[in-house]
Amino acid sequence: MSYGKIQEKEIATIKSRTYKLNLSDADVIRLAEKALNYNMTASELLENFIGDLVYGTYSNGSDEREYISMWAERCWFAYESAERNMTNFFFGCDPDPFYEFIDIEKIQENINKWKMEVERDKEEIKNPGDKWKDIVRYNSKKEAVPVYSCIEEYVEEIKEDLELNLEQIKAEEEQLETLKKRFADYMGDKPYSWDEQLEECKIWYKVNVENVIDEQKLFLKENVAEIREKIMREINECAKTGDSHVNKGDKVNCYIKLSDVESIIKKYMEN
Numbered sequence: 001m002s003y004g005k006i007q008e009k010e011i012a013t014i015k016s017r018t019y020k021l022n023l024s025d026a027d028v029i030r031l032a033e034k035a036l037n038y039n040m041t042a043s044e045l046l047e048n049f050i051g052d053l054v055y056g057t058y059s060n061g062s063d064e065r066e067y068i069s070m071w072a073e074r075c076w077f078a079y080e081s082a083e084r085n086m087t088n089f090f091f092g093c094d095p096d097p098f099y100e101f102i103d104i105e106k107i108q109e110n111i112n113k114w115k116m117e118v119e120r121d122k123e124e125i126k127n128p129g130d131k132w133k134d135i136v137r138y139n140s141k142k143e144a145v146p147v148y149s150c151i152e153e154y155v156e157e158i159k160e161d162l163e164l165n166l167e168q169i170k171a172e173e174e175q176l177e178t179l180k181k182r183f184a185d186y187m188g189d190k191p192y193s194w195d196e197q198l199e200e201c202k203i204w205y206k207v208n209v210e211n212v213i214d215e216q217k218l219f220l221k222e223n224v225a226e227i228r229e230k231i232m233r234e235i236n237e238c239a240k241t242g243d244s245h246v247n248k249g250d251k252v253n254c255y256i257k258l259s260d261v262e263s264i265i266k267k268y269m270e271n
Contacts, residue, residue: 121162
């Protein structure tokens with residue numbers, strides 16, 4: 001993919017992000033004043049700084065990127081050697097060229113999926129029942145024709161599916177073993193627990209990447225009860241202005257347009 005196409009895809013994902021910074025009140029004022037010198041907001045100044053620091057979607061040029069890289073390499077944190085762990089294996093300055101962190105999850109999901117298929121196949125072979133009789137295909141005359149002429153034919157096909165699924169599991173497990181071996185080579189003689197390393201890497205990824213990218217999803221998850229209460233309160237208020245009629249028992253039913261409900265929910269989803 002060309003650089004232009006890559007940048008185009010990145011630009012499409014640009015939106016407001018939230019990072020929590022520990023700053024003194026004085027530094028907040030200084031940052032605002034520094035940005036004002038360039039007719040910018042503090043956020044805009046930081047966006048430009050980050051763009052040059054990480055060779056971002058937008059940057060101010062090669063010289064700017066070089067100078068900011070020199071700044072980073074001269075700072076105190078540059079003199080500390082990167083720890084050998086799974087997080088640096090996947091996301092550090094020299095990440096593994098063949099695997100990405102999401103590959104672990106994909107491989108495990110595939111293994112679990114194929115194992116479920118295997119269990120279903122085994123159960124179907126053991127208890128095929130009569131449903132094979134209802135499986136049909138349509139010929140050129142659009143007539144329903146049975147796919148299987150006998151139960152043995154049906155069971156034989158399920159057995160073939162079972163073998164294919166077992167092969168899929170084997171292939172995925174081999175992929176996982178290859179990845180584990182590459183990680184073991186990276187760790188060298190340093191002792192480690194694969195499960196502990198994986199859990200620590202998951203936490204790092206969730207906090208530093210996933211939660212920032214899916215900030216809205218995280219906000220909704222953490223505030224679901226409060227948001228639900230606010231939405232219902234607004235819906236009830238809106239319903240009071242709608243048409244109503246009295247039922248038996250003097251119960252009043254109020255009606256609200258579906259479009260009004262959608263508008264209320266949308267407001268909270270986008271905030």
